[in-house]
Amino acid sequence: MQLFYNLGIAVFGLGARLWALFSERAALLVKGRSSVWKQLKAIDLSGPVIWVHCASLGEFEQGRPLIEAIRDAKPDYKIVLSFFSPSGYEVRKNYNKADAVVYLPADSRRNARRFVQLIHPEKVFFIKYEYWFHYFKTLSEAGIPLYSVSSIFRPSQIFFKWYGGWFRRILSHVTQFYVQDETSSKLLNSIGIHNHVVAGDTRFDRVADIAKHADELPVVAEFSHGARVLVAGSSWPPDESILADYINSAASNVKFIIAPHEVHEGHISELIQKFEVPVCRYSHLKETIPAEARVLIIDTIGVLSAIYRYGSVAYIGGGFGKGIHNTLEAATYGIPVIFGPNHQKFKEAMDLIAVGGGFNINTRDDFNIIMSELWNDDPATCLLEASGRAAGDYVQSMCGATPLIMNNLFL
Structure with a gap:
């Protein structure tokens, strides 16, 4: 199995090089990996080093509370942050809480040994996913503790299949798992892995902190003042078709803020064409909002988490594609969240439905019905x-994973 694993890693690397001729994303990955060694040699990593690895941007948001807690508690430590995906690295390559931000070199025995010897970490944290055989084995052989943070497991994963023995060996190199839920704990117990703690998800600490320190956005506040507001975050075309159909017939006292996942000019132009009511663009506003505007399109990145504070209801995009985006960024403000059918792999979405703070839709009729129920002024239903x-209480009840881990390992 290890032979096939090594072959798969090599084929992926070769495929990335070929695909880089046609894909900017693949080109960034290839270029970034090739410069890792030079980057690390140019940085002073003397003294104790913490290495945190995140697959992509979503995992970084989970790891961020831990990184920043370590930075505050242990300012003399150096922090190396690695990413697998360009979507994480390219956005956070200048993150100022880390001393080095790099791509993770391909998981070969040689790369793993070289990387570990170069940064010589005191502790290593892998966030949620990513289980790399050679890196894990190298850390284990070097006696360097490895922690899996906010990890979550499902019965369908290969670790829990009868043929998953070799992959279970990868998990055996982890010093401690800080898992999100009891289901993950029981699954690990079922394969003889007992070094785990149900700590919860560090993302809850992150979104609670975002809500506490969110910047005021005056033009958004002006647009939202005195109106019921639906904020649609990270929307895709199937989401936007449902939203546009509703918006074009909605009452005049309802306004809409839409932050599409794709903010390039072509998509923004297509999105504007869907509406039959007055629309304005965030990047085009100066100090005042046109009085007649009913839809505000957020055509820039980096402000969505603060914009949810102005909403009465949130719609989270992606549920008609690969999967929904971050529901917690909205729920932390104490507003209900709505999302599409592809949400089953997201524990927090299932939990929000269970507590009454989240609503799943499969069709535009579903969406219209839920919105009608939410806007109902009958005090008996409310x-x-x-x-x-319920959404806000759920987020608050799930906070605390970061201090638990810090108390366990550092304080």
Whole structure:
């Protein structure tokens, strides 16, 4: 199995080089990996080093509370942050809480040994996913503790299949798992791995902190003032078709803020064409909002987490594609969240449905019905207030993973 694994890693590397001729994303990965050694040699990594690895941007948001807690508690430590994906590295390559931000070289025995010897970490944290055989084995052989943070497991994963013995060996190199839930704990127990703690998900600490320190956005506040507001975050075309159909017939006292996942000019132009009501663009606004505007399109990145604070309801995109985006960034403000059918792999979405703070839709009719129920002014039902409170309470109840880990390992 190890032979096939090594072959797979090599084929992926070769494929990335070929695909780099046609894909900017692949080109960034190839170029970034080739410069890792030079980057690390140019940085002073003397003294104790912590290495944190995140597959992509989503995992970084989970790891960020831990990174920043370590930075505050141990300012003399150096922090090396690695990414697998360009979507993580390219956005956070200048993250100022890390001393070095690099791509993770391909998982070969040679690369793993070279990387570990070069940074010589005191502790290593892999966030949620990513289980690389050679890196894990190298760390284990060097006696360097390895922690899996906010990890979550499902019965369908190869570790829990009868033919997954070799992959279970990868997990055996982890010093301690800080898992999100009891299901993950039981699954690890079922394969003889007992070095785990149910700590929860560090993302809850992150979104609670975002809500506490979110910047004021005056033009968004002006647009939202006195209106019921639906904020749609990370929307894709299937989401936007449902939203546009509703918006074009909605009451005049309802406004909409849409932050599409794709913000390039072509998509923004296509999105504007879907609406029959007045639209304005965030990047085109100066100090005032056109009085007639009913839709505000966020055509830039980096402000969505702060914009949710102005919403009465949130719609989270991606559920009609590969999977929904971050529901917690909205729920932390105590507003109900709506999302599409592809949400089953997201524990927090299932939990939000269970507590009454989240709603799943499969069709535009589903969306229209839920919105009608949420906007209902009948004090006997008051679904908007109750579901928003349930969403906010859920986030608050799940905070605490970061201090648990810090107390366990550093304090």
